Amino acid sequence: MNSPITAFATAFVILQFVKIVVPALLTSFRITRNRRRHREPFEPKATVIVPCKGSEPGLEDNIRAFLNQEYRDYSLLFVTESGSDAAYAIIKRIISQHSRPARMIVAGLAKECGQKAHNLCAAVQSVEQDAEVLVFADSDAHPRSSWLAELCAPLSDPAVGATTGFRWYIPIASNFWSILLSSWNAQGLVMLHERSLFAWGGSMAVRTEDFRRLGIERIWRTALSDDLSLSKAIRGSGLKITFVPQCLVATYADLNMRQVLEFTTRQISITRFYRRDMWWQVVAAHSLYTAVFWGGLAVAVSEIPSATFDGRLIIPLAAIMTLSACHLWSRLALAIHCLPEDYSANLIRTRLAFVSTGPLVTLVYLYNIVVSCMTRRITWRGIVYEMVSPSEIKVIRPSNPAE
Incomplete structure (x- = not known):
């Protein structure tokens, strides 16, 4: 029953590998080698x-x-x-x-x-x-x-x-x-x-x-x-x-959690107003990832009790998670190489948790995207702004200078 879904998930794995993981690995290799x-x-x-x-x-x-x-x-x-x-x-x-x-x-x-x-x-x-x-x-x-x-x-x-x-x-x-x-x-x-x-x-x-x-x-x-x-x-x-x-x-x-969601949503909301092309790239990438991975996972879990369950869908889903981890690992290697050495120990200590967060990150992005479509107001460093256009904003509440 899930053959079309399995095929689609497999195609997404190939796309993810070619368009994201390979360029990221090559970039990190080139920089760390030189x-x-x-x-x-x-x-x-x-x-x-x-x-x-x-x-x-x-x-x-x-x-x-x-x-x-x-x-x-x-x-x-x-x-x-x-x-x-x-x-x-x-x-x-x-x-x-x-x-x-x-x-x-x-x-x-x-x-x-x-x-x-x-x-x-x-x-x-x-x-x-x-x-x-x-x-x-x-x-x-x-x-x-x-x-x-x-x-x-x-x-x-x-x-x-x-x-x-x-x-x-x-x-x-x-x-x-x-x-x-x-x-x-x-x-x-x-x-x-x-x-x-x-x-x-x-x-x-x-x-x-x-x-x-x-x-x-x-x-x-x-x-x-x-x-x-x-x-x-x-x-x-x-x-x-x-x-x-x-x-x-x-x-x-x-x-x-509240601070992370507030910060990330602010970044995406500002991007939506100033760089709509970048915002649409974020929408496309994370909406597709969410649909394929989380949708496929929901289908796979729902079919486990079924007598027809063959587990083939699990393979591309596992591949998606593996490629996400490889992508994040390449970025982490870049950071360890480029940041001051004092931070290396912290990055290495949290590396396993870091590279395993890919599927959860895309859910945060999806939340950011939805909220950014629903409001023009953001809070930044204690000041509330209403975004009218890229060249016009309203300062709703001035900050407290003593803050």
Whole structure:
């Protein structure tokens, strides 16, 4: 009775192997084999802008990592919403103890755009005139010492408009939901390559000239998403966005179910407004996976009591799980190679739990997709936003500066 379902599941296994697993394995093999990519030296004067909010886990270590980059000439701008923000005093103290040129900026409350975009606009206005490259990073990210040099190097190619790294979540207490979030996030690596679909705002760089010419600051003044709006402008100009795997950055995660679902849904909701093409790719991939794997599993379980049960459907379902694990394993190998060595032990300790979460991750994505179709409101860092269009948002509830 389930022969057509078995055939369809088998076809999906082949598709998954050819389109997802093989490219992922080849990419990870190529990067880990060539431990140091040989690039022509390119270290233009750079300004690193880091928006900050609150005292996050690992904040002090992260700030010191940004201050200790192996790069010839760069300065840093740290920006907070208010001087009473918990991060302000911490960062002020650290930069006062360091010789690297760094400043603190207070941006004030956002009224017509996302608070992060507002903070970035305030910082951009303070960039030195001779800065050739603008680099944007998140305060909860921990980069390796070569991060800045690796991120800027591809910009020597005029065809490259922006470079990007990506985050990798490190579960603090190895709890289930943090591991699931790490796996969920790792799926985004599928869209990152030599011609990436987007740049991630926690680790991205752009030439100052292109930033000004494309009017990114003007775009940000009415935008919620800094990175997706920048990505759209870069790609719209005919330039490409290049993923630099060595610029993966570590971010601690210690979240419960509500926090994971809120975060993941926010990401998908923002994607739906700014990059509908990417959103549809997510819809297609995870809807198909859910239908084949979970639908096939339901059929197989329902037929177990039947006298006609032959178990053939179990084979492609097991293959789907195995290929999902191989895909996640390749991403994990990439992270272990590219992240600072301090995080390797944590990643290795949770590797079995991580690679087994593939089928559950797709259910989270399905939940994200459904909710993203039902609401235009999201909560981000204590602020509620209503997304009217990619160029218009409403700030429903201003954040508490003391938060």
